[in-house]
Amino acid sequence: MLSYFKWAFLVTALGILLGAWLGWITTGTAAGTLGIVFICSVLAVLEISLSFDNAIVNANKLKHMRPEWQHRFLTWGILIAVFGMRIVFPLLIVVIAANIGPWQAVVLAAAQPEAYARIMHDAHLPIAAFGGAFLMMVGLSFFFDREKDVHWVRWLEQRMAKYATIRGVEVAVVLLVAMGFSRLLEGPEVQVFFSAAIWGLLTFLLVEVVGGLLDSSQQSLGTAAKGGVGAFLYLEVLDASFSFDGVIGAFALSQNLFVIAIGLGIGAMYVRSMTIMLVEKGTLAEYRYLEHGAFYAIIALSVVMFAQSVVHIPEVITGLGGAALIGLSFWSSLR
Known part of the structure; x- marks a missing residue:
């Protein structure tokens, strides 16, 4: 099992060394250096705890993809995830929000981390609304499936599978939840929140449509790329949505963009390793309710992201809540 994590261990070692070097040149003291290394380690653990359900969902999608597309996602996809999102x-975000150039944003992150963090x-408000709507659609689409015949929380999931015949039921649920949370806001924040939630909803639907068109066009050309380009695109947007909460929450621990990138990058490599292990060892088939726990955790995360527009919820609680749901599903699978 350790062989799956060899690259993660290597990136961890490089990340710790890079964090130590960054700590030394910024603080010039051993205590400051150890402090930076500690923050990088905590951020890595935070990213792993928040993204374990992401690994399960990735594995769920990857098992239906052809080997070449699995390899492309696990190589190019992880580069986009680590460097693009982190x-x-x-x-x-700073380029758009502050209306400055990309290089100016880099200088701001290095020279004025407090202003950058602010x-x-x-x-955070539009990001939380966008990510919440997208992730809620991901979670609900798993349960509102009339072909789904394995149920963990039977009394609830059977009803959801039954109501899946109603067209657009997931969209209606997301809109109702978004409207409910928007009523807790005041002034211009209401429009900002609801518009971002609509864009998150539309992004999910557009990814589904574009993915279906790309995959069907490839099949018509005779490549039979089931779960190819479309699934790759879906997984990239999904990973981005999972990253929103971790990236924003990381600024509560450090205002240094480069420290955050090191910590979250280390965590992302462990998520990649877990994804590979779940696919190759067939863990999802062996533990039949593990997927259910992950998708419940996704719905819980989406609600938390919506709620964070009103009240601050520590990322530790978010991570522990998702881990608890996955742990319960694992225990039920064992039973």
């Missing part, structure tokens, strides 16, 4: 995404915090 470095480029926070910079892009801009990121101010952008």
Whole structure:
């Protein structure tokens, strides 16, 4: 089993060394260096705890993909996840929110981390609404499936599978939840929140449509790429949505963009290793309710993201809640 984590261990060692070097050049003291290394380690653990359900959902999608597309996602996909979401995404938010150039955003992150963190915090409302709506659609789509015949919480999931015949039921649920939380806000925040939630909903639907068109066009060409381009695109947007909460929450531990990138990048490599292990060892087939726990955790995370527009919820609680749901599903699978 340890062989699956060899790259994660290597990236961890490199990340710790890079964190120590960064700590030394920024603080010049041994205590400051150890403090930076500790923050990088905590961020890595935070990312793993928040993204374990992401690994299960990735594995659920990857098991239906052809080997070449699995390999592409686990190589190019992880590069996009680590460098795109952990470095480029926070910079892009500041570029748009502060109306400055990309290089100016990098300089701001290095020279004025407090101002950078403040801009990121101010952008949290639309990000939470967008990510919450997208992830809720992901979770509900798993349960509102009339072909689903394995149920963990039987009394609830059987009803959800039954109501899946109603067209657009998931969309209606997401809109109702978004409307409910928007009523707890005041002033211009209401429009910002609801517009971002609508965009999250539309993004999910567009990814589904575009993915279906891409895969069907490939099949018509005779490549039979079941779960190819479309699934790759879906997984990338899904990973981005999972990353929103971790990237924003990381600024509560450190205001240094580069420290955050190191910590979250280490965590992302462990998520990749867990995904590979789940696919190759057939863990999802062996533990039949593990997927259910992951998708319940996704719905819980989406509600938390919506709720964070009103009240702050520590990321530790979010991570522990998701881990508890997955742990319960694992225990039920063993029974």
